[in-house]
Amino acid sequence: MLELELDGKQLSVPEGSTVIEAAHQAGVYIPHFCYHKKLSIAANCRMCLVQVEKAPKPLPACATPVTNGMKVFTHSEMAVTAQKGVMEFLLINHPLDCPICDQGGECQLQDLAVGYGDGASRYEEDKRVVPNKDLGPLVSTDMTRCINCTRCVRFTQEIAGLMELGQAFRGDRAEIMSFVGKTVDSELSGNIIDLCPVGALTSKPFRFSARTWELARRKSVSPHDGLGSNLIVQVKHDRVMRVLPLENEQVNECWLSDKDRFSYEALNSAERLTKPMVKQDGQWQEVDWNVALDYTAHALRDVAKNHGAESIGALVSPHATLEEMALVAKLMRGLGSENIDFRLRQSDFSADGKRQGAPWLGMKIAEINTLDRVLVVGSFLRKDHPLLAQRLRQVAKKGTQVSVIHSADDDLLIKLFAKAVAAPSQLPAMLAQVLKAVADAKGANAGVDVTVSAEAKRIADSLVSGASAGVLLGNFVQHHPQAAVLNALAQQLAGLLGAKFGFLGEAANSVGGYVANAVPKGEGLNAARMLAEPRTAYLLLGTEPEFDCADGAAALAAMKQAKSVIVVSPFKSQAALDYADVLLPVSPFSETSGTFINTEGRVQSFYAVAKPQGEARPAWKVLRVLGNLLELDGFGYDSSEQVRDEVLGGKAEFVSGLDNGVDGVAVELPAVSGIERVADVPIHFADALARRAPSLQATADAAAPTARMNAATLARTGVVAGDMVNIGAGGTVSLVAQLDAGVPDNCVRIAAAHSATAGLGAMFANVTVERA
């Protein structure tokens, strides 16, 4: 520890602290623009100049290391004169038209100018004008306002992993810009809006729609990936206007993915379902709630009576709240059906009944930072888990060896130690090779008979050499037809290494679904069987099966043949209008209280941030009334908190009963056969909200799916990149062929969850490729 005196206060700070960090610890504010605790030190704005005893010149607090016995004066005449001098320079070329600037009212420059600026400017020369830049559909620019602090530049390079912005030109002609003709396409790009201390980078969807002081700031939790980013949702007149990060170092730090940040647009979508609707004689009628609920109760009761309760199936979105999941499960069980599942994209359920607990991350999110060896298996990491990828990017920079086994070689913008890319069917074999190599190194028996490849050996060597390893299984593993085998192999591998292992939770409530018991027990049908063995009636909660299920085509067919499909959703879609007979408008996450249990088992409850739109109502209330109408026991809840507390058995920060272990899964390694599909779920098509956010749909990540093959596969199938190809599996779709050297040989990468590919069928399947 180092001792220093700051503005007369005695302080003790850790070795390596800077003056600004010491000031922060002492609760002293030093004005600054370029400094940001998560970014490298640039010391370019010079606003944080302070006086240090014995130093002849003022020194930048952000870049000056504390030395023992140092005396710092942050508000002395020397310091304040220097700070005011810098402020004058910052303002000479700044437009000073705060009333028409979108940042007005939440601008660091504006705030600090009040304290450090002069009432009038001595600058009488012409001001500089900087042309605006097209950074894409999310970030708007007003580059004349830029003060060249380079926070955005450092963010893209250091946090997002790719230097998509830079400073070009010299002197006061310096401009922040992207590479010629490029936009900023990072899945984390929205954070540069928060980082920009002035109005140079602002939110394009939000631009000029409200002033910060008009907005109520309410806490919430992101409903997308398993991280559960903490949000501040800004609301005006019960309309969500903007979403910002709520800092939580244990979860999302101070960042948000673009999906977390901009999906709010869907909350105000024209596709919002705002009135209960019932289909009568093929015609949709808007009806009162009591009519719709009566209809629903009758329909469920009739089907149960005439076809047996087991002919009803409930498919629940993994993005639904814990309370909603629990009530659907209770409702179904009350009717006498065990057919309930939220694991919609899962295709291998053979581990059911063999699990030792609910699958989860296997560690706290923050513990990722303490791992020195990481193996990520089967994950489109950057797109599936943008902020977990960011965490791994940071630990990799600090020396952690990160290796990857996957069926795609996307650039993760992480410094990888090793990688092995294999066809989907060969993923278990590749993991088995690593297991074998680790077992050999440890003198243990892996119990698998495989030949260890050089890549697997390199990964194994890395894992064995570490003190604290982690094995993380991505969405691709969870969707994989040998998910149980992969789980068992990872378990064995982690056991040998003394490592942590777990799943990167796909959705906001991937853990919560298990906790809410929204999974079939006994003879109940899982999500796949409910579609393979079509039911007479379906209850859909917040899900669009044609996009959310492992086999979209089969899901759609099952819905179409059903006698009754009850859709409980915030949205209507043409598909639902076709197959449903009742639409019950419920609140999205922003209009209901509820709970998400994130991938580390953290219980994150939230309140509604806005009133429900139209006649939409929180789903837990709708389900409660439905339970009452069906005269089921135990539906006397007064609040969602009661539901939660009943499910969790009291208040808890983290849930218990999480365990990734499986018992008695036989490891069989399939042989290669035919051309395999590699299916990713594109980031902005993964759930109903993201699919309806226009700005997200305009990003590069939302580009139409193509049939991506490597050069050898293209040649073998006689296809040239750019050709239209017919891809055949369960159904046939036509797509443009694209060269992608990262796709394993004899594989075609075709995104799932998209209307252009839903007709193709299962995410994991052999396909045929023909020139159209």
Next chain:
Amino acid sequence: MALLEAINPLLSAGWQQGGHEWRLENDAGWRLKDYEARGGYQSLRKIIETSMSPDDVIAEVKKSVLRGRGGAGFPTGLKWSFMPKAAPEKYIVCNTDEGEPGTFKDRDIQRYDPHVIIEGMIIAAYAVGAGRGYNYIHGEIYELYQRFEDALDEARAAGYLGQNILGSGFNFDLFAHHGWGAYICGEESALLESIEGKKGQPRFKPPFPANVGLYGKPTTINNTESFASIPFIFRIGGEGFLNLGKPNNGGTKLFSVSGHVNRPGNFEVPMGTPFAKLLEMAGGMRGGRKLKAVIPGGSSAPVLPGDIMMDCTLDYDSIAKAGSMLGSGAVIVMDETTCMVKALERLAWFYYEESCGQCTPCREGTGWLYKVIHRIEHGQGKPEDLALLDRLTVNIMGRTICALGDAASMPVQSFIKHFRSEFEYHIEHKKCLVPPDVQRTGSTFYTRKMGQA
């Protein structure tokens, strides 16, 4: 005896034959054989053959009191001794990004004697334990960059560079790297950024390059002339070098004399030589006119009135005492036909143009300075402008990442301090104190062009 003794006749001959018309292909004596014939690489051989330890080499350089010839005048031996001994990977870098207006000495060393730089760098690398070196040559002298590459090929072929140099077991690789003409890349940390392939912008210090330099490794950066002085020091000994100059100001130094003199050019004189002597070597004032002002150390050094300058000797201490800096040894001589406002406007424009734009006071301040001075020069000055300029320079100086902000401010402060009446005249009368026709006669270029010669 002098550092560039062997080529001094060439230096002066070059200028006598018409300066810029002198063509590269007419140069003689830069090849390895010529250099060796002049006793080149003997210092390196001596160090290796007498098994001098790196510490002995540094001690000898310290003894010579060679001070950095790039401008800052930091003792070279002391700088070398900052390099951490244990570091496995270290670099040595030569700064030939000679961009300071008025300075053209390093260019001539590159041109006439590239091997003296190579030899100096090898000795330096040996002293600090660097395995790899770069010579960063500014882009405007691309032909000399190519010549340096040729010289490197010769040195490699002769075994002066590469593995096991002269059987010593010492390995050193040296490479040339050319910039694209940004003044800021002459700032050592910006130069390192530029070699690394990044935008040339100074780094915040500390850490200093001796700890975190090129590619994050300990690095010693010296000016071309400093390296070129090293072989000479080992020829005549550190003591002998020191004695050529005066205490605390060892050796001889090249001075680039430009401006209103009869024979502008590079002149090598012992430190402590009176300025009057240098002026005489440069052929005296053009047209016998009166000396008005001198910028003694490159455009960043404060200007001194002629009478003060005539009392100075050319060494770090004397010029510092007079209120300026010896700097890079670029002596810009101005006679009575010079409009000091116009001269300052030109200098201010240079710093405005060359500010890298990284940190606020310099990025915004250099432009403001230029715009105000430009206004004064163009008859739109206001009485309060001089106080404003003074405040601006105070707000820039000492508040920036590198010294460019100071460099831009010092001319403004010193021009106004010593020639305030000219600025006031300009503001009051909306025109120059020195009439335009007089200004024109100050330039032979102009007189020739206007047919008045």
